[in-house]
Amino acid sequence: MSLFSALAAGERLQLAINEVMTRDGLQSEVLFVPTEAKIALVDQLSRTGLAKIEVTSFVSPKAIPNLRDAAEVMAEIIRHPGVTYVALVPNVRGAERALACSVDEINLVMSIGEEHNLANMRMTCAQSLAQFADVMSLLQGSPMKVNGTLATAFGCPFGGRQSDERVRWAIDAYLELGMHSITLADTTGMAFPRQVYERVAAVRSAYPQLPLTLHFHNTRGMGLANVLAAVEAGARSFDASLGGIGGCPYAPGASGNISTEDTVHMLEGCGIATGVDLDALLAIGRELPTLLGHDLPGQILKAGKSSELRQRGSVKAQS
Secondary structure, three states, X not given: OOHHHHHHOOOOOEOEEEEOHHHHHHHHOOOOXXXXXXXXXXXXXXXXXOOEEEEEEOOOOOOOHHHOOHHHHHHHOOOOOOOEEEEEOOOHHHHHHHHHOOXXXXXXXXXXXXXXXXXXXXXOHHHHHHHHHHHHHHOOOOOOEEEEEEEOOOOEOOOEOOOHHHHHHHHHHHHHHOOOEEEEEOOOOOOOHHHHHHXXXXXXXXXXXXXXXXXXXXXXXXXXXXXXXXXXXXXXXXXXXXXXXXXOOOOOOOOOEOEHHHHHHHHHHOOOEOOOOHHHHHHHHOOHHHHHOOOOOOOHHXXXXXXXXXXXXXXXXXX
């Protein structure tokens, strides 16, 4: 039975929405976002019903200046029960800092496209996995969970489409190291719906008990269509970024991550529950252009919800 046939028949679906704006979004911003503003954003987002918030990244301040206050932000946020607070770490030093801040979960990222990993991480995939092994050794006995992200899981801008075998190789390597969950990331926005459906279905068939998240970018305008394809294939957890900010520096013209509010608006409109308060998200999002100093790619912040009615004559007729 198809997704929409199941929904029409009364089946109820509940998805988890994970906010990555405060890490994946802010890391690309030119203007430094003040520490107190980051803390306020996380605290506001914590009250919207999100499953996870990727708060920051414990990387070198020289590499990502906008996240140089990672420890201060993690120390000051108010943690809400039911919300998992995540940080990206690149290496053992980053994992040590995350441990000191009692992060709930860390995210380790490797591009499965070798050329993209060399460009983005400055190391081969084998070198990345060796670093991850050191991180997992450090965390042995710790309650901290570890998510492994397969960047360029649907396509590499240098090497092209990635095979199912390559994806399985990376997942097996992550699981052998002891990671708890996996994210398939369309890092440069190369995925399209049929490919997403087939890949997610294949991964779920091969690893039926594996907690799986999808991370899409809207570089070529297919982000939300890819979400629906992934839901059809059984995915139930998705990353998104408020306002649609963020993006990969190795994807020319990239428009960023899929927008959290656009994603929630679409899913709820289809009758798919997210547990997220869309009005609260929009209220937070309306403040972002002033904070960041530029417009945002998200659509619902511009157009409003489709359920919002207007007085006749308040808008111009369109053909």
